[in-house]
Every structure is written in C-alpha cells, then in structure tokens.
Amino acid sequence: MTSVATTAPSTALPRRVASATRRLITAEIKLMIRDPLTLTFVFAFPVVTMLIIAGSFGRDPDPAFDHLDPAHWYVASYLTVMIAATGLIMLPVHIAAYRERGVLRRFAAAGFPRWSFFAAQLATGLVTIVVAGAVLLAVAAPVYGVPAVDSWCRVVLGLAAGAVGFVSVGVLLGSVLRSARSAQAIGLLLFFPSFLLGSGGPPPQVMGAALRNIAEYLPLTLVTRAVREPWLGIGNATGPLIAVVLLAAAATVVSARRMAL
C-alpha cells in the first residue's frame, strides 16, 4: 500500500534551493556532455578534421594562407567550427527533440519561466564551446603548436560575439523546427557549407571567384575572420567584428522573443 506523507504547506519550512535558471543550467550541462551528437559533432569532429586538414598543406608559409604556417592558420580557424556545430546542429536538435517529446511542456507546467530555458540553453551552448575549444587547443598544441595571439581583446570579442550569435541562432532554429529529424536535416544542411566555405575547408585564396564571393558573406566566415585575423596578426577584422556583433545582437533578441516553452 502506498501512502503519501504530507505536511501542511503552511507549516513547511522553505529550504534553500538554486534558482530555476541555475537548476536548468546544471541539468542541461550534464545532459549535454552525455549526448552522443554533442560528443561527435562539437568535440570529436572539429578535432579530427583539424588534425587532418591542418597537416595536409605542410608547415611552410604559403601565400594561400596569408604567408603563414598552414597548420597555425587552421588552428586559429577551427575554434569557430565548434561554434557552428553547437549553434547549427547541437542546439536545434536538442531543443526540437525536447519540444517533440513534451519535455518543454513539462518544464512549462512545472513553472520554469520562458526566459529561464533560453538562458539555460545560452549558458549551456557557451560552456560547451569553451570546453570544446579547450580540448581542440589541447590536442593541437603538441601536434602543430598553438600560434601566439596578436590581439587578445579582439580575438576574445570575436569568439564571444560569434558564440552568442550562433547559440542564439541554434535556439531560434530549435524553437521553429518541429521535430528533431527536421532540425538535424536543416542543421547539417547549414553546417557543412558553412564549415567548408567559412572555416575548416580550403583557404579563400584557392577558391573560384563564385565560391569566394559566397563564402565572403557567410556568417561563419565573418566569425572566423573576426577571430583568425587578430589572432595571427594579419588584420584587425574590424568590419567582420562589427558585423558579427550586430548579427549576435539581432539573433539574441529574435530567439529570446521567439523561444516558447
């Protein structure tokens, strides 16, 4: 026989518990690192492809790589691959799966504020990017070495704005797409062209004119330039940085308004 021991609510002593947002962030981070899709696309894929691509062009300075060591050129580029993987694949699939399976309804019924879920996804995405970036640099360091950072402020600003922007886009896609399968399909369709043309593929100098023109305006290209150029001292990338900051602000506002439990 089951019985439910209860105490009258009025006599119950409140105890200290974390805020709803903090509880959600804690749970979401734990879930994220258990997710095979995250482990594959955000952690393993960028590291493996970086190891292959960065070693494919030798170590001699090359005009196609702004007269730099191609390996260093790629190491400085690949942090944005995990930003794109988080924003275009991991988060949309994760959030759409939550909607599809009724997890969001359960959160709503339990009284989690709408913004708390958005904040939790933003925090989880950023934490994932930071950890995955650290893993990538830790792997790159003994193999190719990590190039010295020329302008820390600009690099950090570019990474932060790019991460916030892509995470917000991920939340937006997750809130618009109705199933995990459609989110995965759309996410992969957006990710791979961005990856190949904007960050982890061949350098723009070896692309044909048409592809170079397309690549130039991809959001991931802007983020990559905002990070790579001040990192390697090949430019300030002020234009791309401003564009990335504006895109991040717009994406954050739109996804915060659109996100619904």
Place this chain on the structure above:
Amino acid sequence: MVVVRGLRKAYGGRTVVDNVDLDVRSGEIVGIIGANGAGKTTTVECIQGLRRPDSGSVRVVGLDPLRQADQLRPQLGSQLQDSALPDRLRVDEAIALFATARARRADELLAQFGLIERRRSAFGSMSGGERQRLFLVLALLNRPRLVILDELTQGLDPAARRDVWAAVEQLRADGTTVLLVTHELDEAEALCDRVIAMRAGRVLDSGAPATLVARHAGWAKVRFGWPGSADELRATLLTTPGVQYVAVDTGTIDAVQFTVHGERQVIAQVGAELVRRDHIPADLRVEVPDLESALIELLEADSAPPCPATSPTTDLIGADR
C-alpha cells in the same frame, strides 16, 4: 479551487472545447471522463495555462493561469499526458531539477512509489510504469494545492495501479485537491468524488459516480433458479413495482431460470418476494451497471436524435451545474 466558465478552444477551425463550465472545490477529487478526443486534455491544459483559450474564463486558486502563471504554477502539481523527461536525466537529477523551496523529502516519495532503488537510473532506461510513478513523484514533490493527473495509470501493471490509487486516496485524506483526467472509468469510479463526462468538447453531465450511474443506468437484473411453477411467480413479478420484464428460460431438470429486469428497486422487490415464498436460491445473481455502462448510455443518448421531453442531456446537465 478551479472555476471555468464558457471555455472554448479550436485548432485550425475544429472546435475541441466548446463552452465548457466546470467547478472544482477545495479538497475534492474530480474526474474528467470521456472517450479519446472528447476535449479532456485541452481543457486541463487551459486550466494549467499551457494553452490559451479562444474565449471564456479560467481561474485557479483565484489566479489567471496565463497572466499569473508565475504565482500559480508553484501551487500546481502536474502529471501530463504525452510528455517526457530527457532520456539521459537520472531520477535524482530530475528531483533536483524540479524541487522548489516547498519540496518535501524526495527519498520518502521515491520509497513510497518504489523508485528508491532507481535513484541513479536514467529516465530512458525506465519502464513505462516506472516513468509514470516518477511523474507522480514530481507532481507531488512541491506540496501542490492542486494536482492535475492526466491519464494517471496509463502503462501501469495492476499492482502498480493499485498503489497509485492508494496514493491518490491519501491525497484526499490530506485535503489536496485533485483533477483527474482519464478514460479508465473504473479508476474514476474508485477515486473521484465527482466526475464530469465530456464528449466532442462539451460537458454532457457531472455528478458523483453513483449519481451518474443511477441517472443514466439505473437498471438492475436479478437471475435465479426456481423449482416451482414458473407461471404463477412470473405473473406476480410482472405486477411488482419497477419490474420491466421477466424472462423464463429452461434451466436445469429441477428448476427454471428467471431473469427479472427493471429499475434498481427490483433487487429488493425480488428478494422480498423470494423470502416471502421461503425460497433463497443458491444461484441468485444480481447485475447492476457501473460508471462505464452509465457513460455508454449517456454517450448513446447524446448521439441519438433529440427527444425534447426525455433527453437525459437536457434534463440532467443543469441539475449538477
């Protein structure tokens, strides 16, 4: 506790809740019953503020579920139909995620629902019954004033079902108000103080389960073997108040088989007649309808062509509302 007036909700032009009024008083266990697609779940989703009604008003503990959701939801405990937790979330992590400052000791609840050994288990590894029990634990965790249980025992084996029923009975004893959505009519009959029958988005009738049964399926059937003259007893029974028909069939070599059908009072009338004749049949059987029979008759009456003077719908809905 819950006051709903004129609630309407349509999806893409199809009305799923149509002018529903309902009241749930503090401390009551009220069931919403009806077939799939009757509008039960949409109604409780509007009550919880998970859906925006097209028109009508909803008040729960005096609050508007949409405009005052932040104040209301901590006072509600919900077990939702067709919802889940993340597959890789463990039971203890789910408790930590959903527990507020009002939460009771989770270990006690987990033990009471047979989940204490599954504390470290991932939601995805749990059986359907275990998941339902975990949802109940989460619904009760924060000492809610109103508990909404949608398809409470779906997927539970009979033993687990009984345990969950006992837990709901305990909620009644503690004075917690429960709104139970179900199409398991034995569950509604066993647990609810009142039930609200819905069909096609409308409330057909409401009242205590026994009242609904009496109102919509007030018949009884008495069967027994009779060793003597069938004609004389049959004639007597046909003149007995409440008897509608008497059937006499060949039974055994020694006795014929009587079936007396009529209003509920025929049970007493037939019993009295048999006692008067100093014969207590060993094979005496009484058949009375349950809530399921009442609902079926109510639904059939609702779908039948209108019969103004005797329609149970027009006669009875107002009686309890």
